[in-house]
Amino acid sequence: MITEQSPNSTEKLRKNAISPTREENFPEWYQQVIKAADLADNSPVRGCMVIRPWGYAIWELIQKYLDAMFKASGHKNAYFPLFIPLKYFEKEAEHVEGFAKECAIVTHTRLQLDGKGGLRPTSELDEPLIVRPTSETIIGEMFSKWVQSYRDLPIKINQWANVVRWEMRPRMFLRTTEFLWQEGHTVHATDEEAQKETLDMLECYRTFAENYMAMPVICGKKSDSEKFPGAASTFTLEAMMQDGKALQAGTSHFLGQNFAKSSHIKFINENGREEFGWTTSWGMTTRLIGGLIMVHSDDDGLVLPPLMAPTQIVILPIYREDSKHQVLEYCKTLRTELSQMSLGGEKLRIEIDDRDIRGGEKSWEWIKKGVPIRLEVGLRDIQSGLVCVYRRDKLPRDKKFIPHVQFISSAADMLADIQTVLFKRAQKYREEKSKHIDSQEEFIEFFEQKNSGFVYTHWSGSDAVEDKMKSEFGVTIRCLPFTEASPGSCIFTGNPSKQKVIWARSY
Amino acid sequence: MITEQSPNSTEKLRKNAISPTREENFPEWYQQVIKAADLADNSPVRGCMVIRPWGYAIWELIQKYLDAMFKASGHKNAYFPLFIPLKYFEKEAEHVEGFAKECAIVTHTRLQLDGKGGLRPTSELDEPLIVRPTSETIIGEMFSKWVQSYRDLPIKINQWANVVRWEMRPRMFLRTTEFLWQEGHTVHATDEEAQKETLDMLECYRTFAENYMAMPVICGKKSDSEKFPGAASTFTLEAMMQDGKALQAGTSHFLGQNFAKSSHIKFINENGREEFGWTTSWGMTTRLIGGLIMVHSDDDGLVLPPLMAPTQIVILPIYREDSKHQVLEYCKTLRTELSQMSLGGEKLRIEIDDRDIRGGEKSWEWIKKGVPIRLEVGLRDIQSGLVCVYRRDKLPRDKKFIPHVQFISSAADMLADIQTVLFKRAQKYREEKSKHIDSQEEFIEFFEQKNSGFVYTHWSGSDAVEDKMKSEFGVTIRCLPFTEASPGSCIFTGNPSKQKVIWARSY
Known part of the structure; x- marks a missing residue:
């Protein structure tokens, strides 16, 4: 039997852990x-x-x-x-007009006292070295x-x-x-x-x-x-x-x-x-x-897919002095049991956080670190035989009480599910923000929006079009996707196009 | 039943794979x-x-x-x-007289065409950076x-x-x-x-x-x-x-x-x-x-302890065109069987070398690379059910024929044995080349020999003695070993000494 507690009513009013939010200032x-x-x-x-x-x-x-x-x-x-000798770059330079390369250049190999309590470089190299x-x-x-x-x-x-x-x-x-x-x-x-x-x-x-x-x-x-x-x-x-x-x-x-x-x-x-x-x-x-x-990630901090999480499940013991021993021993048992389970061919990565800091503060630390599953373990949970489970892909207060044995046997599946949820969520977001466009007007309109997304259009291979889009809208061709290889005509030049390309602003 | 073949009579006449030998020029x-x-x-x-x-x-x-x-x-x-800012080294420099540090110093961050087809560093940093x-x-x-x-x-x-x-x-x-x-x-x-x-x-x-x-x-x-x-x-x-x-x-x-x-x-x-x-x-x-x-290592090249060997067992198939398929399939079976065995908690690392080069050349390559165990597999071995096994800690032609099943089940033990043999051999060498010495004359005599070794003596803590031994014999105190903490008197000064120290030439 799984008892589910829905987010409480203050949930909607709560502040996010990260300020500003994605919407406010990405x-x-x-x-x-x-x-x-x-x-x-x-x-x-x-x-x-x-x-x-x-x-x-x-x-x-x-x-x-x-x-x-x-x-x-x-x-x-x-x-x-x-280090790479400067002359190796000169071969390349011959072919690149207006060559200017931002890099770290080593010119000296010794430090000496300058007589004023400071140091100065000496022993200049005949040929500089590039990092x-x-x-x-x-x-x-x-x-x-x-x-x-x-x-x-x-x-x-x-x-x-x-x-x-x-x-x-x-x-x-x-x-x-x-x-x-x-x-x-x-x-x-x-x-x-x-x-x-x-x-x-x-x-x-x-x-x-x-x-x-x-x-x-x-x-x-x-x-x-x-x-x-x-x-x-x-x-x-x-x-x-x-x-x-x-x-x-x-x-x-x-x-x-x-x-x-x-x-x-x-x-x-x-x-x-x-x-x-x-x-x-x-x-x-x-x-x-x-x-x-x-x-x-979301407005509460990092969200890690389980396979990329250094700790996949964190166990937070909650106790008063008189229940300390019992709660900690129980947590260690949980860790041992969970550590024998596998995801993607590897044993689960479990951590107990027994640091002496306030419980709320501790929970939020792990939320902000993006750990996929968080367990809070108090004396009452031990007595009831239920494990209090929080998933990082749900709302922060959205917990489930799951019977101990059932949780152990399903923990790896739950992690796999989080992995899938995150992938699908990202894929859905991308699909919602991607558009196939057949006219220049629509193209311009699309990229005038904030946080615009990806545009698929036909393009005939003209550098001039690329230069114009880059300088006017800060938009470049990200790639000629393998999946878009059917012909059409370029929305900018009207010339024949062999495939669609993806346009976007980029990092 | 294990058939052992002793090194043949030409063994003593053979040339080593490495020239010069350790003895000739270390x-x-x-x-x-x-x-x-x-x-x-x-x-x-x-x-x-x-x-x-x-x-x-x-x-x-x-x-x-x-x-x-x-x-x-x-x-x-x-x-x-x-990179580390120069000023971090200046703190240290204040306390070190005659400071001179050999290091790589980055002074510029840009390469520009010099107008003669070459490049020159520009954009000088305000403060140099040290690698x-x-x-x-x-x-x-x-x-x-x-x-x-x-x-x-x-x-x-x-x-x-x-x-x-x-x-x-x-x-x-x-x-x-x-x-x-x-x-x-x-x-x-x-x-x-x-x-x-x-x-x-x-x-x-x-x-x-x-x-x-x-x-x-x-x-x-x-x-x-x-x-x-x-x-x-x-x-x-x-x-x-x-x-x-x-x-x-x-x-x-x-x-x-x-x-x-x-x-x-x-x-x-x-x-x-x-x-x-x-x-x-x-x-x-x-x-x-x-x-x-x-x-x-020895005069035939590298010798790797099995735990440090990227490949622990190499399988060398030997065949003519008509037996190729049969020999290769047999080698793959061997690899599969051996890969399921473990040493030090990890699966054995096995490689088949099927490159198209002469057999002798190939064997010597693996000897020089120090692989602990080498198997040579020909049609005759398959038919006899024996595996022809060479250990890198033995002489190059010193082989054993071991029944297939027995070899598989004992391969990890054989590797563990090689690991132990190498440790003990190195330990024995060190002990033979170490000496406890109680007089200056004997000390000097010891270090006048070629490839001398380690000397244990009492020493009262005098820097002057260290300086003298370093400049006269190129010998330094390597350490005050934990095991030599009983008192005596310094062989150089006669002063009381709390423990013996180890003297040696060093890398």
């Missing part, structure tokens, strides 16, 4: 959710953040799941230097040594690392000067094999985003103006945030032989002839955590 | 082992190395085991910025914000990160400009609790070194002149390499309130009074991989 709400969940802090270094344990534990889950998927598909991890903004060039240099024969191929390498791109307008997780990421780099003997790898990794990312992060994504190709410079084609996953903007959740690039040519990655093929390799690269970053926040 | 042997096992490569950036997949997989195992131990003892991971040589200061800054009350304590944080110390004489894994490490930083409410943490982490490191890396270590305290500047006391683990030198495998520092004072880490205690926190820090680095190589 960007500020985002910062406040991060702060309230102890995900990250600003650091004394402009643009760099400190990822606190709760935020880092989410990154560790991202790493764990993705890494297992990479390894299962035959990739191996390696580590390349943090890697990506490892493409230095990995290419190593690949050119490792690849000699078709027998050495494919090479499928991944690196987990920190990278630096100097940011003028930093935002936690979304745009920071230093960020953490993984970068996959592969070399193949044929065009087809490299193209397959590019799409396989996109599919790996989609699986991860949708099945683990409960974040619905649209897979597609970037337009030429949005693709990675030097790539033959760039593929992307685009997710919709709760302000209708798009976030690029990951990219996978097919580099053709372009990169092999500039890095001299050559091999002797089965017929004894020298050929350039075919390469790919693909990456996901700590920005995903920003996406996770903006897709699921 | 430092060069070390480099050649790294190269032959594909552990790492030099990079285009002086002092920085590329950690190749086989080397990085060993680092991943180090991370996995240590991380689990840290978490089990209540530590949480977090991430702090790569972290350690995160002590920036973590201290954050702790000073996070710690307010005794309720916030203890704080037990660990970080996995890359750090940079400009190296004039780099050596792969042992001394590189950039290296990977973990740094633990904790704050406690009392002296006792912080001291306990310091020793608990030392014990955690000892367990890891001895039980996982099969590397016997001596735990003890550093002398004042060898301790970390600013620490109240530094504890260390010292291991002996196969050239008799010591390698410091990890350190754990009790920082007293020194560090809390310079970083303003204060809290309100239970009585409402403000106090400084008591802090610790502790770390292990990629240098451990250098130690692993120098403790176990």
Whole structure:
């Protein structure tokens, strides 16, 4: 028997834990959710953040799941230097007019006393070193040594690392000067094999985003103006945030032989002839955590899909001194029982919070941290044999009393249900905020709204249209989705169009 | 029934896979082992190395085991910025005469075309940034914000990160400009609790070194002149390499309130009074991989203790075209059966190497990579029902034929036996090369030998003696071992001594 208590009448009057709300000021709400969940802090270094344990534990889950998927598909991890010689960038610079790259440049290698109690840099380097903004060039240099024969191929390498791109307008997780990421780099003997790898990794990312992060994504190709410079084609996953903007959740690039040519990655093929390799690269970053926040969280703080929650069920003991022992022992039993249950092939992650702080304050802390299930355990609950259960995807006071044995056996299912609810909720939101549009007027009208969303239109491939939409409405083509490949005519030029594209404002 | 084949008569004449041998030239042997096992490569950036997949997989195992131990003892991971403002170093500089710090200094944040096809740094920073040589200061800054009350304590944080110390004489894994490490930083409410943490982490490191890396270590305290500047006391683990030198495998520092004072880490205690926190820090680095190589490897290359082997058993199919299918299917069955067996609570790591290269070449590759067990599977073995098994801790041609079923059920035990053999072998080597010495003459005589080893002597605490031994013999006090705490008199000064110390040359 399950007793359900409906939200009490004061519920409607209650204030939210996060101020401002999403509706009032989305960007500020985002910062406040991060702060309230102890995900990250600003650091004394402009643009760099400190990822606190709760935020880092989410990154560790991202790493764990993705890494297992990479390894299962035959990739191996390696580590390349943090510093890249300036001349590696000069190769690239030759081809890029008006080159200006924001990055961290190391020019000296020694600190000395300046005689006034301070320090000054000495030992200037002959050639400055760049702190890697990506490892493409230095990995290419190593690949050119490792690849000699078709027998050495494919090479499928991944690196987990920190990278630096100097940011003028930093935002936690979304745009920071230093960020953490993984970068996959592969070399193949044929065009087809490299193209397959590019799409396989996109599919790996989609699986991860949708099945683990409960974040619905649209897979597609970037337009030429949005693709990675030097790539033959760039593929992307685009997710919709709760302000209708798009976030690029990951990219996978097919580099053709372009990169092999500039890095001299050559091999002797089965017929004894020298050929350039075919390469790919693909990456996901700590920005995903920003996406996770903006897709699921609400006006009470972070909401975590169970598979991404460092703690999936938190147990809050409530006792007076005379019932302390009994309540705590009961909570430990609950933890032991729950820890034997599994979700997604792994044991549940359970925590007891026995800190000596007020009960209400403690509950709200866990709400703001987004833990999927919260149990409050008092003497009365023990005596009645019921567990008082709160789900983070419901209203904060919306509790159920579930018989102990029944709760233990159904806890993993309840977590799986929360995972599904969050995915479906995000998908429904995206669908409601997406529109197929056939006229310019309607297009303009759509993007004049606040928190507008995604627009599908036909487009004939004109860069000029893209430039105009970007400068006038701040709207770009997010991708040419795989699902929209039937012909029509461009709503801007009237020219024939091979497929619809998605337009949106973006992060 | 087990058929054993003794090494054949040509064995004694065979050349070793690594040239030079340990005896001929230990430092060069070390480099050649790294190269032959594909552990790492030099990079285009002086002092920085590329950690190749086989080397990085060993680092991943180090991370996995240590991380689990840290978490089990209540530590949480977090991430702090790569860059540290120069002024953080100035605090330290005030107290250090003749300050000179080798590090990477970032002075500019933008690259621009120089008009001659090249690039030059622009956008100079007002204050240079230092690439972290350690995160002590920036973590201290954050702790000073996070710690307010005794309720916030203890704080037990660990970080996995890359750090940079400009190296004039780099050596792969042992001394590189950039290296990977973990740094633990904790704050406690009392002296006792912080001291306990310091020793608990030392014990955690000892367990890891001895039980996982099969590397016997001596735990003890550093002398004042060898301790970390600013620490109240530094504890260390010292291991002996196969050239008799010591390698410091990890350190754990009790920082007293020194560090809390310079970083303003204060809290309100239970009585409402403000106090400084008591802090610790502790770390292990990629240098451990250098130690692993120098403790176990032989003149045929790397030797890996099974728990540290990315692949524990490699299966090498040997076939002609007409037996290919049958041999490969049999190998896959073997892999499936072996993968269900466990060592140290984890499934065995098995690989089939079916690359199209010569059998002899292939076998030697795996010998040089140090894989603990190698199976060679041909049609004849399948028909006889015997598995041809080579152990890396025996001579290269020393094989045993073991009945299939018996091998499967005993494979994990055989790996455990190799793990034990390697530990005991290293321990025996260390004991043979260690000597208790009671006179200066004998001390000098000992260290005049090549590959000398460890010396235990009484020592009364004089820095002058340490300085003299260092400059004259290149010998330092490695530690004051916990096991040698009975009194005597110093062999150099004749003064009373509280304990014996260990002297050695070191990495």
